[in-house]
Amino acid sequence: MRSWDSMEHFEAFLDAGGLVEPHDAMPDPYRQAVFRFIELHANSEYMGGLTERDWIAKAPGLANKLTALAKTQDEIGHAHLLYMVAADMGVKTRDEMTDDLLAGRTTFHNVFHYRAHSWGDQIAIAYLVDAAALASQQAVFKNCSYGPYKRILRRIIAEEGFHMRNGEELLLKMAKGTPQQHEMMQTSLDRWWWPSVQLFGPDSAPDDVLLRWHIKSERNEVLRDRFVNKMVPQLLAAGFTIPDPDLRQDPETGRWTSGEIDWDALKAAISGRGPDSARRLRDARTARHGAAWVRSALDEAAAVPA
Numbered sequence: 383m384r385s386w387d388s389m390e391h392f393e394a395f396l397d398a399g400g401l402v403e404p405h406d407a408m409p410d411p412y413r414q415a416v417f418r419f420i421e422l423h424a425n426s427e428y429m430g431g432l433t434e435r436d437w438i439a440k441a442p443g444l445a446n447k448l449t450a451l452a453k454t455q456d457e458i459g460h461a462h463l464l465y466m467v468a469a470d471m472g473v474k475t476r477d478e479m480t481d482d483l484l485a486g487r488t489t490f491h492n493v494f495h496y497r498a499h500s501w502g503d504q505i506a507i508a509y510l511v512d513a514a515a516l517a518s519q520q521a522v523f524k525n526c527s528y529g530p531y532k533r534i535l536r537r538i539i540a541e542e543g544f545h546m547r548n549g550e551e552l553l554l555k556m557a558k559g560t561p562q563q564h565e566m567m568q569t570s571l572d573r574w575w576w577p578s579v580q581l582f583g584p585d586s587a588p589d590d591v592l593l594r595w596h597i598k599s600e601r602n603e604v605l606r607d608r609f610v611n612k613m614v615p616q617l618l619a620a621g622f623t624i625p626d627p628d629l630r631q632d633p634e635t636g637r638w639t640s641g642e643i644d645w646d647a648l649k650a651a652i653s654g655r656g657p658d659s660a661r662r663l664r665d666a667r668t669a670r671h672g673a674a675w676v677r678s679a680l681d682e683a684a685a686v687p688a
């Protein structure tokens with residue numbers, strides 16, 4: 383177990399690339415900030431997994447159903463791993479985190495407060511949301527100072543990479559499809575573009591402790607700008623438009639800049655006032671209730687002496 387006699391020494395340890403482990407005597411503000419960040423990530427994986435689950439039966443054709451099934455397992459698996467890492471920090475138990483999430487006391491990413499209306503929406507989610515989530519996770523992984531989170535992220539990122547590739551493949555299929563498929567895809571991109579851009583959050587505060595303590599390695603605006611500059615050329619090349627009339631390309635650098643971003647929409651979503659927040663939480667409560675027998679059966683099996 384390591385300990386530090388001052389915040390200055392602790393920060394010097396982080397700046398030198400040190401990894402903090404669960405039994406270390408980490409300063410409490412660091413513990414709280416890292417815990418909140420991992421809890422938000424875990425909640426988002428869980429709520430995202432439930433969206434995927436909704437599409438197992440509805441996805442067109444066996445191959446897409448199998449993909450939806452595999453993605454559901456991946457996302458729920460990510461949530462399990464992250465809840466374990468968070469619980470080990472000793473701030474809240476796993477049950478307390480689940481209770482808080484389902485009662486609306488804690489939050490999850492804005493994109494999971496919207497409804498997926500069509501198969502096109504599912505593709506837009508795989509293409510835009512998985513790519514945005516992957517970009518933020520890669521940026522955390524790069525320089526993450528909390529050992530267990532960094533190790534778990536390696537696996538999560540590998541799986542998210544597959545989700546993103548699957549999204550790209552499906553998007554291209556729709557781009558080359560019938561005029562109706564193209565139109566359906568455009569409608570979905572129009573619906574999911576802004577929530578995906580907003581996922582990165584407003585510009586990072588100059589004194590953001592998550593940056594100072596090497597949890598995030600990039601400022602929000604840098605990640606957002608990189609995302610826009612990756613997605614815009616791909617979407618235009620596939621024959622789609624971007625629902626941003628003020629999107630501009632710098633003639634010299636070729637870089638794209640978004641128009642004004644509606645941060646109120648982000649605030650409303652993450653505070654539980656999004657278009658689909660109430661239904662999603664209700665659905666998550668039903669899922670937890672419906673699986674109670676599985677948890678008690680496993681507890682009983684574990685209690686039987688071998």
Ligand SMILES: [Fe+2]
Nearest residue numbers: 427456457460
């Ligand atoms: Fe995930």
Ligand SMILES: [Fe+2]
Nearest residue numbers: 457512542545
């Ligand atoms: Fe994913």
